[in-house]
Amino acid sequence: MSSSNPGSGSGAGEALIERAFALLGSFDSEHRALPLAGLTHRTGMPRSTVLRLARQLTAVGALERLDDGRFVIGLRLLEVASLAPRGHGLRAVAMPFMEDLFHVTGQHVLLAVRDNDEALLVERLSAHDAAPVRFRVGERVAMTTTGVGLVLLANAPVDVQERGLRAFVPVDTDDTLRTADDLRRGLAEIRRGDYAVARRTDPRAPRTTVAAPIRNGRDVVAALSVVVPSPEFDPAAYVPAVRATARAISRQLTTTDAFG
Structure with a gap:
């Protein structure tokens, strides 16, 4: 009743x-x-x-x-929260590979997933003496301002991409993305190359980021990045390592019930 x-x-x-x-x-x-x-x-x-x-x-x-x-x-x-497969489940699979990438580069290593129209950071590795970056585990960031965000946006459903393009606001410290058309072309390049480069010249938090997608089968479920606190760094130096690490995590996900 x-x-x-x-x-x-x-x-x-x-x-x-x-x-x-x-x-x-x-x-x-x-x-x-x-x-x-x-x-x-x-x-x-x-x-x-x-x-x-x-x-x-x-x-x-x-x-x-x-x-x-x-x-x-x-x-x-x-x-x-420890039971969330896209958080701790993914983290458990990715962490050994992230640690290897961290030891090779000595830089900040980030792991993120897409939650609706934002990127959510689920893990970060940083050296004690590393220059600070404004990222923390559990933080949500706009997908057009970070390397992991750009990778996730480039591989998101079309409606998510279109919302991102409509909401795009250029950042003064980013010389590569000045218009929504720049962003659209950039997302296409990320899908073709299977990695993203993001650069910020903001003197308060300068950085160069190299990011790559992590897949579970064909689906992009996360993004991995190395963040160097310098806008002059040549990203080509880390592209092979970041892509190889992302592929290794992807292979492990296909044989692990991390999302089950």
Whole structure:
């Protein structure tokens, strides 16, 4: 028998889930611990709603509360996230090959997957003394501003590519992609060559990136890159190594149930 309570139906349940994820989405690399007032401000929800959700999420381990009253992401989310095949499953297969590439190049090595219209970084290897780059595991980046993003966009469904082209905004520090037509030609070149080169001259974060696709069978499921914190670096020096590593990971994926 259906309930007459309008707040007890599936719509209310969906709204609750959306609010819970909105609250969890308040946290990022610059806001790892938030007080109730911070959660209220960042979600835009009423304080009473935020307090109720925060208590419920704390009760199930999705949040934890520090002694000073601030909330942080709980270990229960890490436990659940470890089962994500496109995250930790892929990472488990790719990591030995990424470590080899890291030792050969001594540079930053990134692994990313596409999530809708963004690239999501699932792993990064960096030397302790490496020049810093503004990438972190779990970060979402626009697909037109990074090497891994360009590879994923070039191999994405046509509708995803068209949305990327329509939303494209040129970056002042990128001399190669000035218009959407430049981007369209660049994506075609990436598909032909099976690798991408991205260069940024921004003095705050200069870099040259070489990226290649990782496949599970015929489908591109991820992208691998080496990031050198210099815009003058010759990318040809790393193209063979990055492509060979991406192919090795691809071969391993075809014999591993990482996505099962």
